[in-house]
Amino acid sequence: MFDKEKANLCVSKMKDYFADNKQSANVEIPIDIAPESNEYIIYLFYSCLLDYGMRSKIYHTNLIDTYKKDKNIFNPKYVVENYIGKEEKLLDIIKGNIHPRYPNIACKKWIELSKFLDTNYPQNKLKEKIVSFQSYKELYCFITSIKGYGQKTGGLLLRLIFESGICKFQNDIKDIPIDRHDVEISYLNGIINKEKLNNNELKELGRVWIEAAITNHVSACDIDKYLWSIGNQLCAKKDCLICPLTDYCKRKI
Numbered sequence: 001m002f003d004k005e006k007a008n009l010c011v012s013k014m015k016d017y018f019a020d021n022k023q024s025a026n027v028e029i030p031i032d033i034a035p036e037s038n039e040y041i042i043y044l045f046y047s048c049l050l051d052y053g054m055r056s057k058i059y060h061t062n063l064i065d066t067y068k069k070d071k072n073i074f075n076p077k078y079v080v081e082n083y084i085g086k087e088e089k090l091l092d093i094i095k096g097n098i099h100p101r102y103p104n105i106a107c108k109k110w111i112e113l114s115k116f117l118d119t120n121y122p123q124n125k126l127k128e129k130i131v132s133f134q135s136y137k138e139l140y141c142f143i144t145s146i147k148g149y150g151q152k153t154g155g156l157l158l159r160l161i162f163e164s165g166i167c168k169f170q171n172d173i174k175d176i177p178i179d180r181h182d183v184e185i186s187y188l189n190g191i192i193n194k195e196k197l198n199n200n201e202l203k204e205l206g207r208v209w210i211e212a213a214i215t216n217h218v219s220a221c222d223i224d225k226y227l228w229s230i231g232n233q234l235c236a237k238k239d240c241l242i243c244p245l246t247d248y249c250k251r252k253i
Contacts, residue, residue, distance in 0.1 A: 048157035
Protein backbone atom coordinates (compact mmCIF):
# COMPACT_ATOMS: atom_id res chain seq x y z
CA MET A 1 0.00 0.00 0.00
CA PHE A 2 2.87 2.39 0.78
CA ASP A 3 5.34 3.13 -2.02
CA LYS A 4 8.48 4.19 -0.18
CA GLU A 5 10.49 4.76 -3.34
CA LYS A 6 7.99 7.36 -4.55
CA ALA A 7 8.13 8.99 -1.13
CA ASN A 8 11.92 9.22 -1.50
CA LEU A 9 11.57 10.84 -4.92
CA CYS A 10 9.08 13.38 -3.57
CA VAL A 11 11.25 14.31 -0.60
CA SER A 12 14.26 14.76 -2.86
CA LYS A 13 12.27 17.11 -5.12
CA MET A 14 10.90 19.09 -2.17
CA LYS A 15 14.33 19.37 -0.56
CA ASP A 16 15.78 20.92 -3.73
CA TYR A 17 12.78 23.19 -4.21
CA PHE A 18 12.74 24.60 -0.68
CA ALA A 19 16.50 25.11 -0.72
CA ASP A 20 15.84 27.77 -3.37
CA ASN A 21 12.35 28.89 -2.33
CA LYS A 22 12.28 29.98 1.29
CA GLN A 23 8.53 29.72 1.77
CA SER A 24 7.96 29.57 5.48
CA ALA A 25 5.70 27.29 7.47
CA ASN A 26 6.58 29.10 10.66
CA VAL A 27 4.28 31.23 12.79
CA GLU A 28 4.87 34.92 13.40
CA ILE A 29 5.01 36.06 17.04
CA PRO A 30 4.44 39.62 18.31
CA ILE A 31 7.85 41.29 18.60
CA ASP A 32 7.31 42.33 22.22
CA ILE A 33 6.90 38.74 23.42
CA ALA A 34 10.21 37.40 24.71
CA PRO A 35 11.27 34.12 23.06
CA GLU A 36 10.92 31.02 25.25
CA SER A 37 8.99 32.96 27.91
CA ASN A 38 5.80 31.68 29.50
CA GLU A 39 3.91 34.34 27.53
CA TYR A 40 5.52 33.06 24.34
CA ILE A 41 4.31 29.52 24.99
CA ILE A 42 0.79 30.68 25.84
CA TYR A 43 0.66 32.71 22.63
CA LEU A 44 1.63 29.59 20.65
CA PHE A 45 -1.19 27.66 22.29
CA TYR A 46 -3.74 30.29 21.30
CA SER A 47 -2.32 30.88 17.82
CA CYS A 48 -2.32 27.22 16.83
CA LEU A 49 -5.80 26.64 18.23
CA LEU A 50 -7.53 28.14 15.18
CA ASP A 51 -4.88 27.63 12.49
CA TYR A 52 -6.45 25.13 10.09
CA GLY A 53 -3.95 25.86 7.34
CA MET A 54 -6.20 27.80 4.98
CA ARG A 55 -5.14 31.44 4.57
CA SER A 56 -2.74 30.85 7.45
CA LYS A 57 -0.51 33.87 6.82
CA ILE A 58 -3.51 36.23 6.85
CA TYR A 59 -4.79 34.56 10.01
CA HIS A 60 -1.52 35.10 11.88
CA THR A 61 -1.28 38.70 10.71
CA ASN A 62 -4.79 39.28 12.08
CA LEU A 63 -3.80 37.54 15.31
CA ILE A 64 -0.79 39.79 15.86
CA ASP A 65 -2.92 42.87 15.18
CA THR A 66 -5.45 41.55 17.70
CA TYR A 67 -2.68 41.09 20.26
CA LYS A 68 -1.69 44.73 19.81
CA LYS A 69 -5.28 45.91 20.35
CA ASP A 70 -6.58 43.41 22.94
CA LYS A 71 -3.56 41.80 24.56
CA ASN A 72 -5.65 40.61 27.51
CA ILE A 73 -7.53 38.00 25.51
CA PHE A 74 -4.23 36.09 25.34
CA ASN A 75 -4.16 35.96 29.15
CA PRO A 76 -6.05 32.85 30.35
CA LYS A 77 -6.82 34.29 33.78
CA TYR A 78 -8.18 37.52 32.30
CA VAL A 79 -10.39 35.61 29.85
CA VAL A 80 -11.82 33.44 32.63
CA GLU A 81 -12.49 36.40 34.92
CA ASN A 82 -13.92 38.74 32.27
CA TYR A 83 -15.59 36.69 29.56
CA ILE A 84 -17.19 33.69 31.26
CA GLY A 85 -20.88 34.53 31.07
CA LYS A 86 -20.07 37.43 28.73
CA GLU A 87 -19.00 35.37 25.76
CA GLU A 88 -20.59 37.76 23.27
CA LYS A 89 -17.96 40.41 24.12
CA LEU A 90 -15.13 38.00 23.34
CA LEU A 91 -16.98 36.86 20.23
CA ASP A 92 -17.12 40.46 18.99
CA ILE A 93 -13.35 40.81 19.41
CA ILE A 94 -12.67 37.53 17.63
CA LYS A 95 -15.07 38.24 14.79
CA GLY A 96 -13.96 41.82 14.33
CA ASN A 97 -10.22 41.23 14.47
CA ILE A 98 -9.16 37.62 13.97
CA HIS A 99 -11.87 36.82 11.39
CA PRO A 100 -11.90 33.02 11.81
CA ARG A 101 -14.05 30.98 9.45
CA TYR A 102 -16.32 29.76 12.25
CA PRO A 103 -16.33 32.54 14.88
CA ASN A 104 -18.77 30.91 17.32
CA ILE A 105 -16.71 27.72 17.44
CA ALA A 106 -13.54 29.79 17.68
CA CYS A 107 -14.90 31.71 20.67
CA LYS A 108 -15.93 28.52 22.44
CA LYS A 109 -12.51 26.92 21.87
CA TRP A 110 -10.75 30.10 23.05
CA ILE A 111 -12.68 30.08 26.31
CA GLU A 112 -12.19 26.34 26.87
CA LEU A 113 -8.43 26.65 26.34
CA SER A 114 -8.33 29.65 28.69
CA LYS A 115 -10.15 27.69 31.40
CA PHE A 116 -7.82 24.72 30.95
CA LEU A 117 -4.66 26.83 31.18
CA ASP A 118 -5.90 28.99 34.07
CA THR A 119 -6.98 25.96 36.10
CA ASN A 120 -3.98 23.76 35.50
CA TYR A 121 -1.09 26.09 34.71
CA PRO A 122 -1.45 29.53 36.36
CA GLN A 123 1.41 32.06 36.41
CA ASN A 124 4.54 30.46 34.90
CA LYS A 125 3.42 26.87 35.38
CA LEU A 126 2.89 26.16 31.67
CA LYS A 127 6.53 26.79 30.83
CA GLU A 128 7.58 24.69 33.81
CA LYS A 129 5.42 21.88 32.49
CA ILE A 130 6.78 22.10 28.95
CA VAL A 131 10.40 22.27 30.13
CA SER A 132 9.87 19.20 32.32
CA PHE A 133 9.31 16.90 29.37
CA GLN A 134 12.18 14.51 28.73
CA SER A 135 11.16 13.24 25.32
CA TYR A 136 9.23 14.12 22.21
CA LYS A 137 6.70 11.42 23.06
CA GLU A 138 5.87 13.09 26.40
CA LEU A 139 5.29 16.42 24.65
CA TYR A 140 3.18 14.70 21.98
CA CYS A 141 0.99 12.96 24.57
CA PHE A 142 0.51 16.21 26.49
CA ILE A 143 -0.65 18.22 23.48
CA THR A 144 -2.90 15.52 22.07
CA SER A 145 -4.60 15.17 25.45
CA ILE A 146 -5.79 18.80 25.40
CA LYS A 147 -9.33 19.27 24.13
CA GLY A 148 -9.57 21.56 21.11
CA TYR A 149 -6.47 20.51 19.19
CA GLY A 150 -6.99 18.29 16.17
CA GLN A 151 -4.50 16.56 13.92
CA LYS A 152 -3.61 19.76 12.10
CA THR A 153 -3.64 22.31 14.93
CA GLY A 154 -2.05 19.98 17.48
CA GLY A 155 0.64 18.95 15.03
CA LEU A 156 1.54 22.56 14.33
CA LEU A 157 1.75 23.38 18.04
CA LEU A 158 3.89 20.30 18.60
CA ARG A 159 6.35 21.29 15.89
CA LEU A 160 6.59 24.94 16.97
CA ILE A 161 7.32 24.04 20.59
CA PHE A 162 9.84 21.43 19.52
CA GLU A 163 11.61 23.84 17.16
CA SER A 164 11.67 26.68 19.68
CA GLY A 165 14.27 24.88 21.78
CA ILE A 166 12.21 25.29 24.95
CA CYS A 167 12.35 21.52 25.45
CA LYS A 168 15.91 20.41 25.97
CA PHE A 169 15.61 16.79 24.85
CA GLN A 170 17.64 15.91 21.78
CA ASN A 171 15.67 13.15 20.10
CA ASP A 172 14.07 14.09 16.79
CA ILE A 173 10.38 13.88 16.00
CA LYS A 174 9.28 10.28 15.51
CA ASP A 175 5.84 11.05 14.08
CA ILE A 176 4.40 13.84 12.02
CA PRO A 177 0.69 14.64 12.06
CA ILE A 178 -0.97 13.70 8.79
CA ASP A 179 -3.86 15.90 7.70
CA ARG A 180 -6.12 15.79 4.65
CA HIS A 181 -3.65 17.81 2.55
CA ASP A 182 -0.88 15.32 3.33
CA VAL A 183 -3.14 12.40 2.41
CA GLU A 184 -4.09 14.10 -0.86
CA ILE A 185 -0.45 14.79 -1.71
CA SER A 186 0.46 11.19 -0.89
CA TYR A 187 -2.36 9.83 -3.04
CA LEU A 188 -1.77 12.11 -6.01
CA ASN A 189 1.91 11.19 -6.02
CA GLY A 190 1.35 7.44 -5.80
CA ILE A 191 2.68 6.93 -2.29
CA ILE A 192 -0.68 5.47 -1.23
CA ASN A 193 -3.35 3.88 -3.42
CA LYS A 194 -6.44 5.15 -1.59
CA GLU A 195 -7.55 8.41 -0.03
CA LYS A 196 -9.42 7.14 3.00
CA LEU A 197 -7.04 5.91 5.69
CA ASN A 198 -7.73 4.59 9.16
CA ASN A 199 -5.75 5.82 12.17
CA ASN A 200 -3.11 3.10 11.94
CA GLU A 201 -2.62 3.80 8.25
CA LEU A 202 -2.28 7.53 8.93
CA LYS A 203 0.45 6.84 11.48
CA GLU A 204 2.21 4.50 9.07
CA LEU A 205 2.06 7.15 6.33
CA GLY A 206 3.71 9.60 8.72
CA ARG A 207 6.48 7.07 9.35
CA VAL A 208 6.95 6.54 5.61
CA TRP A 209 7.48 10.27 5.11
CA ILE A 210 9.95 10.40 8.00
CA GLU A 211 11.91 7.41 6.66
CA ALA A 212 12.09 9.14 3.28
CA ALA A 213 13.23 12.33 5.00
CA ILE A 214 16.02 10.50 6.84
CA THR A 215 17.15 8.87 3.59
CA ASN A 216 17.44 12.33 2.03
CA HIS A 217 19.09 13.93 5.08
CA VAL A 218 16.02 16.00 5.88
CA SER A 219 14.75 16.45 9.44
CA ALA A 220 11.26 15.35 10.48
CA CYS A 221 10.45 18.99 11.26
CA ASP A 222 11.45 20.01 7.76
CA ILE A 223 9.41 17.32 6.00
CA ASP A 224 6.43 18.46 8.06
CA LYS A 225 7.08 22.03 6.86
CA TYR A 226 7.48 20.90 3.25
CA LEU A 227 4.17 19.04 3.24
CA TRP A 228 2.45 21.95 5.00
CA SER A 229 3.74 24.42 2.42
CA ILE A 230 2.90 22.24 -0.59
CA GLY A 231 -0.62 21.60 0.69
CA ASN A 232 -1.48 25.11 1.81
CA GLN A 233 0.51 27.34 -0.52
CA LEU A 234 0.46 25.33 -3.75
CA CYS A 235 -2.23 22.61 -3.75
CA ALA A 236 -4.88 24.85 -2.22
CA LYS A 237 -4.21 27.47 -4.91
CA LYS A 238 -3.74 24.84 -7.65
CA ASP A 239 -0.32 26.29 -8.48
CA CYS A 240 0.68 23.05 -10.18
CA LEU A 241 3.05 24.68 -12.66
CA ILE A 242 5.45 25.78 -9.93
CA CYS A 243 4.99 22.76 -7.64
CA PRO A 244 8.12 20.62 -7.23
CA LEU A 245 5.98 17.47 -7.36
CA THR A 246 4.32 18.25 -10.68
CA ASP A 247 6.30 15.53 -12.52
CA TYR A 248 4.82 12.82 -10.28
CA CYS A 249 1.38 14.25 -9.44
CA LYS A 250 -1.77 12.87 -11.04
CA ARG A 251 -3.52 16.25 -11.01
CA LYS A 252 -1.33 18.24 -13.43
CA ILE A 253 -3.72 21.13 -13.95
